[in-house]
Amino acid sequence: xxxxxxxxxxxxxxxxxxxxxxxxxxxxxxxxxxxxxxxxxxxxxxxxxxxxxxxxxxxxxxxxxxxxxxxxxxxxxxxxxxxxxxxxxxxxxxxxxxxxxxxxxxxxxxxxxxxxxxxxxxxxxxxxxxxxxxxxxxxxxxxxxxxxxxxxxxxxxxxxxxxxxxxxxxxxxxxxxxxxxxxxxxxxxxxxxxxxxxxxxxxxxxxxxxxxxxxxxxxxxxxxxxxxxxxxxxxxxxxxxxxxxxxxxxxxxxxxxxxxxxxxxxxxxxxxxxxxxxxxxxxxxxxxxxxxxxxxxxxxxxxxxxxxxxxxxxxxxxxxxxxxxxxxxxxxxxxxxxxxxxxxxxxxxxxxxxxxxxxxxxxxxxxxxxxxxxxxxxxxxxxxxxxxxxxxxxxxxxxxxxxxxxxxxxxxxxxxxxxxxxxxxxxxxxxxxxxxxxxxxxxxxxxxxxxxxxxxxxxxxxxxxxxxxxxxxxxxxxxx
Numbered sequence: 001x002x003x004x005x006x007x008x009x010x011x012x013x014x015x016x017x018x019x020x021x022x023x024x025x026x027x028x029x030x031x032x033x034x035x036x037x038x039x040x041x042x043x044x045x046x047x048x049x050x051x052x053x054x055x056x057x058x059x060x061x062x063x064x065x066x067x068x069x070x071x072x073x074x075x076x077x078x079x080x081x082x083x084x085x086x087x088x089x090x091x092x093x094x095x096x097x098x099x100x101x102x103x104x105x106x107x108x109x110x111x112x113x114x115x116x117x118x119x120x121x122x123x124x125x126x127x128x129x130x131x132x133x134x135x136x137x138x139x140x141x142x143x144x145x146x147x148x149x150x151x152x153x154x155x156x157x158x159x160x161x162x163x164x165x166x167x168x169x170x171x172x173x174x175x176x177x178x179x180x181x182x183x184x185x186x187x188x189x190x191x192x193x194x195x196x197x198x199x200x201x202x203x204x205x206x207x208x209x210x211x212x213x214x215x216x217x218x219x220x221x222x223x224x225x226x227x228x229x230x231x232x233x234x235x236x237x238x239x240x241x242x243x244x245x246x247x248x249x250x251x252x253x254x255x256x257x258x259x260x261x262x263x264x265x266x267x268x269x270x271x272x273x274x275x276x277x278x279x280x281x282x283x284x285x286x287x288x289x290x291x292x293x294x295x296x297x298x299x300x301x302x303x304x305x306x307x308x309x310x311x312x313x314x315x316x317x318x319x320x321x322x323x324x325x326x327x328x329x330x331x332x333x334x335x336x337x338x339x340x341x342x343x344x345x346x347x348x349x350x351x352x353x354x355x356x357x358x359x360x361x362x363x364x365x366x367x368x369x370x371x372x373x374x375x376x377x378x379x380x381x382x383x384x385x386x387x388x389x390x391x392x393x394x395x396x397x398x399x400x401x402x403x404x405x406x407x408x409x410x411x412x413x414x415x416x417x418x419x420x421x422x423x424x425x426x427x428x429x430x431x432x433x434x435x436x437x438x439x440x441x442x443x444x445x446x447x448x449x450x451x452x453x454x455x456x457x458x459x460x461x462x463x464x465x466x467x468x469x470x471x472x473x474x475x476x477x478x479x480x
Contacts, residue, residue, distance in 0.1 A: 002037070003030060005046060013048050017056035025065050025080050036066065036074045102221060117432035118466030122258065122408045122454040123318070129374050130321050134366060138357035155344035157184025157328070158355035164362040165314075165328050173286065174303040175312055177330045183339050184328050184350055188287060188315035191329040192219045194346065195248075195311050198338040199281055200225045204247040209237055211441040211448075213257045216250050216285070229443050232256055234402075236263025239270045248281045253301060254289035258441045258452045259410045260403030268301055275309045282310045288318040290371050293379050294404040308332050316358070318407060318456075319371055326350070326358060378407060381455040384463040385409060389453075393471030397478065398451065410438060412450035420477060421449045427473040433466050 005020045007013065024030040037045070039053040046053070057074055060066040067077040098104065156162060162182040169175035185191040192215075200206065202224030208217050210229030217227050225248075230241050237251050249271065253263035263271075275282050284301045302312040315327040331339050343349070361367055389400050389411050398411035413421055418439045425435050438450040451470075458466060 014052045014055040032078045034076045116434035119457040120435050120453040121457045125456045142353040142356045153349040153352050155340045160359035161355045164359045186325045188327040191313045194342045196223045197342045205245045207246040207249045235267045250283045252285045255406040285313045288406040292405040381460050388467035397474045407456040408454040410452050418449045423477045424473045431469045433469045
């Protein structure tokens with residue numbers, strides 16, 4: 001790529017070329033080893049004499065910024081960019097651009113995790129189980145056959161995928177929807193963002209579960225909403241504690257995140273009645289209920305007569321790969337055009353060939369086969385994890401919250417507070433064990449203390465040793 005040389009500023013042309021190249025080296029745009037154009041070529045590009053460029057090159061070489069190699073050309077000298085890190089570290093000058101309130105702090109949701117030997121990370125599947133060869137074949141076929149549009153596509157997603165998703169949520173989750181009701185998104189997070197964009201105004205009240213899913217809370221807050229945490233008990237969200245002014249209620253009823261309880265049928269009906277009485281929307285995030293290991297699934301909110309007020313959100317980040325960034329929302333007809341427009345304004349549309357490949361993956365029965373195969377793997381890991389929590393060295397410290405689905409379980413501390421759990425997690429981390437604290441999912445202090453343990457990323461063979469190291473951390477922090 002050609003480096004832009006500016007001739008702006010004071011001094012003769014050679015001095016201006018010198019300053020432009022010197023600044024490029026200092027701030028890292030020109031890196032050690034980069035080859036500069038020959039003086040004749042740069043002179044022709046800048047419409048100056050070759051001698052002018054040669055003068056600038058000679059001065060830069062004399063000061064150690066450039067080095068010439070006979071027969072090879074002129075290059076940025078090793079070590080010439082020593083000041084680049086200092087330049088990059090400069091703070092924004094006074095009067096520079098500032099984000100609006102709410103965007104000027106560090107993000108609360110953590111970024112990608114570093115690897116751990118015994119990884120109980122929450123919210124991730126085992127990427128080693130993904131059928132890579134099959135997926136490559138499907139994606140390659142879409143490009144090879146040239147059936148997909150090479151220009152812009154519709155914001156709602158590939159028609160074949162929307163139809164496949166409507167069939168899938170119909171038979172797998174009892175969500176009655178047509179292809180026109182489905183909007184394909186870049187993961188469930190974009191679905192939440194689109195819903196917030198079309199429903200919320202600054203100052204609107206949004207009710208979320210407490211503890212709950214931090215990225216959802218942050219998505220709603222980013223649009224200026226006032227987010228209120230509502231407690232969760234053994235039946236799910238406590239509807240009687242909902243703020244009367246709530247414009248939107250966000251819930252994870254099939255597998256409450258992170259506690260793991262399922263919202264009971266009476267509580268589901270109560271929530272829908274409340275939403276109707278208060279003219280509120282309900283976002284039903286069904287993020288990992290494909291993996292169910294006990295009990296029969298309850299009817300989703302969307303299927304209980306709440307379709308006109310419920311936006312049903314799903315994702316393939318748990319069943320397939322987070323990196324695919326594929327999710328969807330089933331929206332009421334009254335929101336269909338608005339959500340499609342919001343998607344068009346956000347990023348236009350998703351990757352067409354990838355969406356077409358997923359449609360074929362679903363229509364050929366490959367998704368159902370993959371879920372059946374991986375469910376057996378996760379069921380074994382879940383059994384080992386529960387055995388270690390309920391009958392092993394962790395039983396004196398933790399009490400498991402009953403859960404029938406998903407890729408994680410929550411265990412509450414029998415005695416002690418959040419400080420104890422944080423100390424245990426830190427000691428376990430030093431021993432190569434990643435274990436997430438329940439406090440990470442609480443917006444307000446004083447909630448229950450415990451651990452949230454995922455079994456998607458850890459192999460069955462590693463579970464006993466990982467749990468024993470976690471137990472050792474408890475013994476060290478709470479002796480006697």
